[in-house]
Amino acid sequence: MTDAYPSTVDVVVIGAGHAGIEAAWAASRLGASVAVCTLSPATIGQMPCNPAIGGTAKGHLVREIDALGGLMGEAIDATGIQFRLLNRSRGPAVWAPRAQADKRLYAAYMRRRLERADGIELVYAQVASLIVEDGRVLGVRLDDGHEIGAAQVVVTTGTFLDGLIHVGSARRPAGRYDEPAAVSLAASVRALGLPGGRLKTGTPPRVHRASIDFSALTPQPGDAEPVPLSFLTTALAQPQVECHTVRTSERVHRLVREHIAESPLYNGQITGIGPRYCPSLEDKIMRFPDKEAHQLFLEPEGLDVDEVYINGYSMSLPAEVQEAIVRALPGLAEARLIRPGYAVEYDFVQPTALRHTLEVRSVAGLFLAGQINGTSGYEEAAAQGWVAGVNAGLRSQGRPAFTLGRHEAYIGILVDDLVTRGCLEPYRMFTSRAEHRLLLRIDNADLRLTPRGRELGTVGDERWRTFVDRQGRHARNRERLRSTLVRVPSGDRVPAEEALRNPSIRLSGLIAAEPALGLELDPVAPSVDVSSLDADCRYVGYIRRQEREVHRASRYEAQRVPSSFSFESLPGLSRELQVRLTERRPATVGQAGSIPGMTPAAQALISAAIARAGAADGSFVRDTSTGGGAGE
Structure with a gap:
């Protein structure tokens, strides 16, 4: 970092969370000059929710980021304090590595990597607005009025866009517990006229380690032979620790029901939509009244820190109620809360407004990655950050865009789901989203993707x-x-x-x-x-069967949809499909297949119409390059 802000760079990255880190790293590996704007050194690589990396399907994303030359796998292997390979009893397609992190060491590791990287400059300031003229981004304006020019900007703001934190009836603007919301930047993004809305997420209370009676809990050790998440790791750096499990009781459930009217989730105070697959404690108890107990995991946030994270206990009830609910658990009768749980609402942009490069269709050079695109999870954010950063770097050099197909990587599935289907709730990756799971295992991520990264220049x-x-x-x-x-x-x-x-x-x-x-x-x-x-x-x-299916589908993936092609004038398509295809403008016929409501017959109809049009004027050809095709 220098004392003065840079005046012009190739790429500006707004935010230094998991998406911002991978975006900056990927762009810099291509030789682009990158300015990373974040509030302070302490905000780099923060883990405001569960301090863990990986898990079901998420571990696949981490391995793929690593295979392409990203940082997340190396970082967690250097700072992880418990490693477990999930789903061992099932087939290898769903094996999933997961590691508990020392969150302070993880953040410090990421900060060091960015500080030492060639081409990356850290700018400790808040971005007030985007500079956009004539449908093209020109840079960013900081809150002190300074401008940084850049023809490529990657926005990775997490939960900070007009973030609003709730603890009972108390609420205040914030992106994380004690960090200010990005209010003016949110207004700047809204001024672009992009579709979007409000989402919600939350965290559980943190409990002081010394106040827990661990003898009343069930130990959960890590694997005797830990499986790292990076292909480069030869040995783990940190001592390994135990986590613990406990189950809720009728007393816990009764307390929640008695105070449910004080929950901002249930009294109308919160309007944002929360994650279906990671519900709050209030939702678990109110939506599933017949379930007698819910399993919780007590996970230390580091080797030398007092905080213990109660995984599965997310809530936004008043602080004094949270204390009673925590103390109702076995082993936590004397628990001291370091910080109450909270819910946070924030703005997001409907990702159907993006290309498969994660560039905004209506604003050249503007890329979005992470929770701003409606996702949840560090790993989903990091994967998007890598895609956006690589494409911002490529664009700065006038090189073809880079995309991954659904048959090539979970990263390709993630991006395709977002861009073609959009989000009605926070998106989370699952192995069930992959049509060809046996081809996309954690063990072969390097065999699939490292040559692609080498060709790009990120490996x-x-x-x-x-x-x-x-x-x-x-x-x-x-x-x-x-x-x-x-x-x-x-x-x-x-x-x-x-x-x-x-x-x-x-x-x-x-x-x-x-x-x-x-x-x-x-x-x-x-x-x-x-x-x-x-x-x-x-x-x-x-x-071999899945490979044959991929080969058959590849003709659709290679068939470009011309930017001038009109879906609305194509007879045989339902009006609903015509509208969705026109709004989302798939770059290829293969991408059109992911549009909700698409049928094999409709996809074949589109393919035939494009082929006829190409035969008529000779201008439309099949594209087998790694670029995104027309419209990308």
């Missing part, structure tokens, strides 16, 4: 060398499994690849029983090699 030499070694091992090991015979329970000897299709045979056991296999495994972290080989062999039939 550095160290990561590339690590990947090339891994890729070569994987190919040689696959050949060994095809050509080496092993004995199966029937007594026959068959190729090892075939043997692994037997549900009772695991590759780890085969390696121990058949030394002649001679597989090459990473001596430090062999689990990724083993997981990839096991899944590729065990599910080879299903994988």
Whole structure:
């Protein structure tokens, strides 16, 4: 950071949360000059909600960000204090790494990475407004009147756009508990005329560690052999700790019901829509009255901090009521609240106003990422930040846009869902959203995406060398499994690849029983090699089927929708589809398939009409480049 603000840069990033960090990092890796505007050093990489990274489907996003050269996986491996691989009892398509973070160490790690990065300048100031003229962004204006010129601006404001915090009847403008809301910037965004509305999220009370009787709780240890989230990690840096679980009781439920009229969620004080899949305690008890208890997780916020996070106990009741509800839990009869839980309302922009690059359709050079697009979760924000940052950097260099398809990455699914379907409530990623889950596993994220990142310029030499070694091992090991015979329970000897299709045979056991296999495994972290080989062999039939489905669909993905193409004049489409397609302007026929209400017949109709138009004047061609196509 310098003493003076820069006057002009290639890219301005507003905000330094998870989306802003990845956006700035990605753009700078491409060689763009980046100014990151944030309130203070303390706001970089903050974890205002649960201090954890990963989880179901979210772990997939982190692995993909990492494979593309992003920071989140490295950061959590350097600062994580408990690691667990979720869904081990199920198939590898839904295995999900998750790690509890020391939130202070995590934020400090991210700050150091940004401070030391070439091309990134940290600007500790609040952005008051966007500078937009003639449908094009020209930079930002700070609250002191200083202007930073930039033809690309990435807005990653989280919950700060006109943020309003609620604790019982008390409410005040804020983006996080003790940080000011971005009121003037919210007005600037609204002045663009983009569709949007208000959403709501919340956090639970924090409890002092010393006031908890942990002997009354159920310990939840981490994995004996932790699975890191970055492909570069060879060893975890921090000591590992236990978390604990506890269940609510009828006493807790009774207290909530007795005070429900004081909840801003239930007395009309809050109008924003909250997350369906992470409901508040009030919602859990009022919407599910037959459920006798709800499981909670007590998670330390760091190795040397007093705060303990009660995961699953989000609420916005008055502070004194929250204290009684916390003390009604086993082991917390003497609990001291460090900070009450709160709800926060904030503005968001309906993401159907964006292209698949996350650039605003109506404002050239303006990109949005994170909760401003209607999502919830650090991982969803970081993934969007990387996409927006890469495309802002590419745009600054006049290079083609970068997008990922639904068959290529969970990041592609996330962006496609947002841009084509929009949000009626905070969006959360699930593995069920992926049509081709076996192709998009956590173990093969590097095999899928690291070459793409290298081609772009976001994957550095160290990561590339690590990947090339891994890729070569994987190919040689696959050949060994095809050509080496092993004995199966029937007594026959068959190729090892075939043997692994037997549900009772695991590759780890085969390696121990058949030394002649001679597989090459990473001596430090062999689990990724083993997981990839096991899944590729065990599910080879299903994988080939999904690959054929992707190949059939690829002709739609490659077929561009001309910017002049009129959906409204196309007979055979319902009026509802005509309106939605006209509003959202998919860049390809494949993207049109994700529009709500789209049918295979309607998609085929659009494809045929575009082909006929192209044949008539010779101007419309299929595009197989990595760019976003027409309209991107």
